[in-house]
Amino acid sequence: MTNSATNSAIITGASGGIGGSIAKRLAKDGFSVVVNYAGKPAPAQAVVADIQAAGGQGIAVQADVAIAADVERLFKESVDAFGRPNVVVHCAGIMPLFLIASGDVTAFDKVIATNLRGTFLVFAQAAQHVLDGGRIMAFSSSVLAKSFPTYGAYIASKAGVEGMVHVLANELRGRNITVNAVAPGQVRTDLFLKGKSDALIDELKKMNPLERLGMPEDMANLVSFLAGPEGGWINSQVLRPNGGFAY
Numbered sequence: 001m002t003n004s005a006t007n008s009a010i011i012t013g014a015s016g017g018i019g020g021s022i023a024k025r026l027a028k029d030g031f032s033v034v035v036n037y038a039g040k041p042a043p044a045q046a047v048v049a050d051i052q053a054a055g056g057q058g059i060a061v062q063a064d065v066a067i068a069a070d071v072e073r074l075f076k077e078s079v080d081a082f083g084r085p086n087v088v089v090h091c092a093g094i095m096p097l098f099l100i101a102s103g104d105v106t107a108f109d110k111v112i113a114t115n116l117r118g119t120f121l122v123f124a125q126a127a128q129h130v131l132d133g134g135r136i137m138a139f140s141s142s143v144l145a146k147s148f149p150t151y152g153a154y155i156a157s158k159a160g161v162e163g164m165v166h167v168l169a170n171e172l173r174g175r176n177i178t179v180n181a182v183a184p185g186q187v188r189t190d191l192f193l194k195g196k197s198d199a200l201i202d203e204l205k206k207m208n209p210l211e212r213l214g215m216p217e218d219m220a221n222l223v224s225f226l227a228g229p230e231g232g233w234i235n236s237q238v239l240r241p242n243g244g245f246a247y
Contacts, residue, residue: 006057008082009227010074012036012065012122013092015044017189018139021216022089022223023047027056029224032082035060036074038092057082065092065118075125087227088126090119090138093157097150108153115157123168132175135227138165140183140238145246158183162238169236178235180226185242188213208243 009026013019015037024047027033033051035058037044044060051058059081063074078085093115098104119138126136140158143151162181169179186192186204192213193201205211222241225231240246 006032006082007086008032008034008078008084009087009089010034010036010078010085010126011089011091012063012074012118013038013090014047015040015060016047017191018184018187018216018219019089019091020047021220022091023058024050024054025217025220025224026087026089026227027051027058028054029228031087031227032057034058034074034078034081034085036063036065036092038062038064065090065122066113068121071118071121071125075129079129084129084131085126085134086131087135088122088130088137089223089227090122090126090136092118092122093139095154097154098152099150100152111153111157112160115154116160119161119164123164127168127172130177132177134177135231136168136172136177136179137223137226138181140165140181142183142185142240142242142246144183165238166236176232178226178232180234180236181238182219182222182226183238183240183242184214184219185240185245186213187219188215208245210243212243214241214243 009031011019011023014023014035023033023035035044035047048058048060061074061077063070096107098107138161140161144155165179165181205213218241
């Protein structure tokens with residue numbers, strides 16, 4: 001199915017949590033959505049089913065963002081389905097936590113491969129395929145401002161993501177394409193809540209002045225704004241939707 005007249009969006013890591021919420025919101029906004037996932041297909045298919053049940057268009061495409069051939073295939077299948085994308089939102093990432101003193105090079109390399117190399121590969125394809133006037137976004141994290149112990153590899157990877165955002169924005173000069181990073185604070189997802197007691201969650205809520213966790217929909221609202229016509233003057237920025245958790 002090719003429909004080049006339809007606005008389309010590719011969302012990596014969209015099988016649930018923040019990515020899934022973004023996929024549903026952009027579908028509601030009128031985009032045909034490519035729901036990327038790395039592993040289990042069922043959650044991604046569930047997101048597509050929700051999109052279709054609401055009257056939208058969506059497909060699920062498996063690809064590991066750390067593998068160049070997979071990312072190339074993701075964009076090819078997306079273009080074949082819906083034409084060249086107007087929007088690419090790169091949400092895929094991992095966050096294993098370990099002390100720098102552990103010297104765990106294997107774990108470090110895995111984080112860098114998925115979070116930083118993955119961003120480079122997605123950006124490379126997006127730069128080639130996104131239509132002029134389009135939008136490219138990558139997810140970073142507000143934890144960069146906190147420097148918590150055990151977050152070394154994760155913060156290193158996301159600092160690199162933010163650096164590449166500014167470079168790609170400059171490289172796409174003349175095409176009216178915006179490139180931005182979205183850097184959430186603590187967001188209420190199944191992954192975030194896993195293994196945390198109610199007491200700990202209450203403590204975490206108090207780490208920002210609004211005294212609540214962010215919701216996936218809060219992130220989707222920001223992405224929707226950036227993807228829409230009102231977001232066209234926001235470029236080469238890191239936006240931190242975190243309720244005041246970090247600056």
